[in-house]
Amino acid sequence: MSELVLDIKDLSLSFLTSGTPVSILKSVELQIAAGEIVGLVGESGSGKSVTALAISKLLPTQITTFSSGSIYFNGMDILTSSEESVAQLRGKKIGFVFQEPMTALNPTMTIGKQLFHVIRRHSDLSKEQAQAKVRAALEEVLIAKPEIVENQYPFQLSGGMRQRVVIAMAMSANPALLIADEPTTALDVTVQAEILNLIGKLAKVHGTAVLLISHDLGVIANTCSKVTVLYAGEVVETGKVSDVLRTPLHPYTQALVKSLPDIAARGSSLETIAGEFPDLRKRPEGCIYAPRCPKKFDKCSESPVLMKVDNEHSVACWAQGSRSSS
Amino acid sequence: MLKSIKQLVKNRFTGGAFISLCVIAFIAIFSPLLTPYSPIDTKPEDRLLAPGHLHYFGTDELGRDIFSRILAGTRISVGIALFAILLAAFVGTFIGSFSGFIGRWIDQVIMRSTDVLLAFPTLVLALALSAALGPSIVNAALAIAIVKLPIYMRLARTQALSISQTLYVKSARTFGVKSGWIVRRHIVPNLLTPIVIQISLDIGDAILLIATLGFLGLGAQPPTPEWGAMISTGWNYLIDQWWYPTFTGAAIFITVMAFNIIGDGIRDLLDPKAGE
Amino acid sequence: MNQDLLVVSGLNKTFSFKNKGVKHENHAVKDVSFAIKPGEVFGLVGESGSGKSTIANLLMNLESVDSGEITFNGVTIADSKAQNSFPYGDIQVVFQDPRSSLDPRMTIRQIIEEPLRFLSGAKKTELGNSSDVVRLIQAVGLREEHLDRRPHQFSGGQRQRVAIARALITRPKLVVLDEPTSALDISVQAQVINLLKSLQSEFGLTYLFISHNMGVVKYLCDRVGVLNQGELVELASNEDIFNRPTHPYTKKLLSSVPSMFKEMESQ
Structure with a gap:
């Protein structure tokens, strides 16, 4: 065990x-x-x-x-x-995913920026490495077009997409x-x-x-x-x-x-x-x-x-x- | 109700304010029985006497007992303030909730008119209105009601907008309920809490406004014992007969403070987000 | 020949809104037709x-119909021309969230009686001063002394019972149940479903049951219509929908439902 x-x-x-x-x-x-x-x-x-x-x-x-x-x-x-x-x-x-993805996302920041901040806070990656990791994290949660989603704001996404982003943040x-x-x-x-x-x-x-x-x-x-x-x-x-x-x-x-x-x-x-x-x-x-x-x-x-x-x-x-x- | 009063009294500030308010209310109601002298009849031989056991707060330039005049003035200041604010709250809630519930162009017209009223500073607008209406205590009350009206209209409208979206209003519409019934039975009862809080916060302000108008000669006319008017004549005597304006000022200060503290207390009590 | 109670034919509804000056259109209901027989659960x-x-709102006269027609008991109650008299009281609705569907300032008695005040015609004289309130509060499993309490004193399941009593006070023929158990716990959901079933036979009701919960629909409904993006993609008997779905969307929907027993069967 x-x-x-x-x-x-x-x-x-x-x-x-x-x-x-x-x-x-x-x-x-x-x-x-x-x-x-x-x-x-x-x-x-x-x-x-x-x-x-x-x-x-x-x-x-x-x-x-x-x-x-x-x-x-x-x-x-x-x-x-x-x-x-x-x-x-x-x-x-310890990562968290809650029922309402909107409560975990900052409505005034793009998805890419939010992920970037989270990744930088929890690792010693350089800016460039962190930026690359944003893309990888979004790809990992099976978001089809990460380069578009990166530049979108939470309100532009569907509930399912938001929850994927929250999972990407939690798992990053x-x-x-x-x-x-x-x-x-x-x-x-x-x-x-x-x-x-x-x-x-x-x-x-x-x-x-x-x-x-x-x-x-x-x-x-x-x-x-x-x-x-x-x-x-x-x-x-x-x-x-x-x-x-x-x-x-x-x-x-x-x-x-x-x-x-x-x-x-x-x-x-x-x-x-x-x-x-x-x-x-x-x-x-x-x-x-x-x-x-x-x-x-x-x-x-x-x-x-x-x-x-x-x-x-x-x-x-x-x-x-x-x-x-x- | 009893439980809420208990909770108010538990806090030292709101408890003190609550007791002061009870005293103020008692004075306002029973002032004719409490005044040792007539607040109106002049007695020139007793003019400008210092405070003593005959005249607790001294006398004014016409020999009237200042203590009696302050007691008599309580009813005028508090009564007129209450009247003005309740009038504003009643009319404002009514117009605001219809505006929010019906929406469309009516809402636009009503809200733009509140914008106009809110564009002026409160005091300037109150001055202009009471000057235009002519100096009298009733006109001062009307002026204050008009100045305060947009606050209640906006508050009621915002609440009505969100209550209109609730399922119980939607349910009511499925029974074929008329708009008037929905506003009266569903919307108004459910928006009263913030309105009551706003009223309790506004009364102190209204007392101050009345005193200000009285001070500038636009409110109560002599010989009515109104606090603002009393200070207006009294402040000429501040250097040599300090008691004349000081006690009157203290009456305004205590009353306004008591109302403001109680207003905050009621807000904390009724606002579910503030509690717990 | 059993005459249909409710017939919806060629129903269309489009919402338009402006976003940054660009006009958007949302075709919420596209050419939907179905009919409900008396006594069935659809x-x-x-x-x-x-x-x-949106369909529920159109049925309840909360929105106006763009095109198409709704007839109830053989009478047109909604079409594009408007100005139909709506049979208030004959069609009643129970909404999803019992926390918000009851006015917190009213007593349970006032809530249940409210629909009676706005009846018209024969119903008004027949039900105007109804003494049914007590009978109904008992029928939904609550007690007479509950009538003088207010909604906040009740649990979610009990509030939904009150909402059901309010819907039944006008002796409706059709009750629209809009996700009536979605906000409830599993064990409470079971109680409410049992109640709905027993009330149906007691009062001879016809239900239009709107839900995303396939388990409840499978258990409760005689016939099922599957909607996808405003279109009715499949309409069949309970048997056929759950055992022999034909439309790809129905199949996808059914396979997405996380059923504990599907998992166990496969083990």
């Missing part, structure tokens, strides 16, 4: 919202090796974007409290490192980790397919570890090798995509897969999840999913830990744990 | 710029 680029262990954090601490993440575990694409899936409020921001220490410090855990990036503990040393990593060792310093937070949610499906292919290809060529955050199980299934399912800030299931999505073990993952209309027979009604998303100001004792779970029993009043079902498939559910141990 | 799919939103 290759070396871990990212290793998140037992990460718990809370936000202070109008005076009361709200528990956002609880005991999150996540590992990504070089060249691996790991999906992080969950619904709104599940804490998937918070996890991404925590990795690069981008959470607002005044309201964030880390109550436990550590985040190792290439062996360096991010949480105990100084702000300057983490700032060094951002953009250079050859980062060890690429964090892609819903990178295709704002794009059309045909463009989405191209962008996902591109991310997969770049990860393979450069050996980049990729954290792909998405709410779309289909996107995860087509792009990632492993997936971690978050519910209300807790990892409920993690493992190989084929295992987790084909034979989900956690009742939440099962319900999520069955609630997709894609496979449901027409005429049958879709499976839904009973009840409401929990109030994180008072995180319920025991299993976070128990209040909505059809399979809950006495044991669920205790918090389950992630239990290995087989080598790579883990699930935080007593019903599964007792089955595998018995 | 899907319109396409990507951004396909013209599907």
Whole structure:
């Protein structure tokens, strides 16, 4: 097994919202090796974007409290490192791609100039070398006419082209980790397919570890090798995509897969999840999913830990744990 | 509402301003009952007395109690300022939201006319208007309302433009809703927040404008106890009878400060981007 | 013989705008024709710029038709001559984003009742003081006490339920669903889709379902039209579109959809 680029262990954090601490993440575990694409899936409020921001220490410090855990990036503990040393990593060792490419681009600067500045900042290349690298970076993200795009402004490009440029910027310093937070949610499906292919290809060529955050199980299934399912800030299931999505073990993952209309027979009604998303100001004792779970029993009043079902498939559910141990 | 007041009082500045405003409002409402002397009747034998236990702020050149005149003037200054600003806000919101919602050439005409009004400095325009209308307190109020009108028109129009694009306005149009209803029920209620903030920021300014007009003889006419007019006559006596203009000036200063601080406080309170 | 509820024939719409003094034309809808039978769910799919939103706006009388004709229940409701009386209340719409489709200053009761005030003709006397509000709020899975709350107190899924109740208050024959689940989480999307299905049979509704989500369209629609850059490139039954697509664009669209099960089948 290759070396871990990212290793998140037992990460718990809370936000202070109008005076009361709200528990956002609880005991999150996540590992990504070089060249691996790991999906992080969950619904709104599940804490998937918070996890991404925590990795690069981008959470607002005044309201964030880390109550436990550590985040190792290439062996360096991010949480105990100084702000300057983490700032060094951002953009250079950790690249970002967000949902809305326009927010990552400067609307008053041409694409070529922006890329040029990014490349110069993260390398010691001369002006001429950096200029050449701009062209190469655009070619690498499969932009057909880089010499034209270079001189264009972001508003002149389509959403898909903008996202390609953002990916080129993120990859230009050859980062060890690429964090892609819903990178295709704002794009059309045909463009989405191209962008996902591109991310997969770049990860393979450069050996980049990729954290792909998405709410779309289909996107995860087509792009990632492993997936971690978050519910209300807790990892409920993690493992190989084929295992987790084909034979989900956690009742939440099962319900999520069955609630997709894609496979449901027409005429049958879709499976839904009973009840409401929990109030994180008072995180319920025991299993976070128990209040909505059809399979809950006495044991669920205790918090389950992630239990290995087989080598790579883990699930935080007593019903599964007792089955595998018995 | 109660929660917002609590939040205002929590801060030392806005809390102080809030209490001052309560006192000012109390004085404005009950001034006839609070004044120890008539603010209008002259008493030449008591002219220009220094402050003492009979006359807290002394007397003016006609023997009137300055304390009584300041109390009576509160109602005039604050009342006229409120009237002028509310008039401007009401008319401006109405015209501005229709202008933004309907658009086309009507919008162009209305916006160009606000450009004309905004091209003049506020004070110069207010002076010219009240001079043209003739010196009186009502005309001063009208002049201030007209000067302040374009701000509200523009504010309401900008808001109306963005609210017109919302899905709830689009939905309403799919029911066959008439424009008047959309403006009244959807647009105006949703643009009130910035208008209220603007009102609270403008009142202090309006009090100052009224005092300025009064000082220049274009506002309230004697013997009305208006602060600006009082300073206008009082400043001749500044060297020997310092109390005459000083206390009046302090009244203007405190009132304007209180309104401005509260205005900022309300803006922070209502503006979602400023909070949290 | 089943008469069509809505017939769209030869619909065209062009937007023109000026950019740096040069006049541009955007032919948003090109000669689109289709018909919807009573009681069916008709899907319109396409990507951004396909013209599907423009078609919805034309159907809802929010834009004027350049050429072509829309007839509803045998009556022309839109053509190039304009001045048709639009059957407000008979065609209702549910938009994509429930965060912005409800006026934040109104109570849920005011929101649901709003369309009733602008009915005309027989509907006005029949529904003018409707007591349906309570029945409808329950039909969409909310409770009577919710009526006096305001939108910000509800989740996205609950707001979409309110928007659906508002659409149904006028007892429409046709409901245009413009990406009604695109802004919702997967599990909430499932709830709303189930609700739409049960409401359809309860109230005998006809749906025009506009979406880019092929999974939802496949699950919900009887017939599907595929739009590409303003043109209707393929129109067929659900079966045929998803199993035997003929137009290259339809094929490309279907192959682009990242389905978790396509991946698994290939493994």
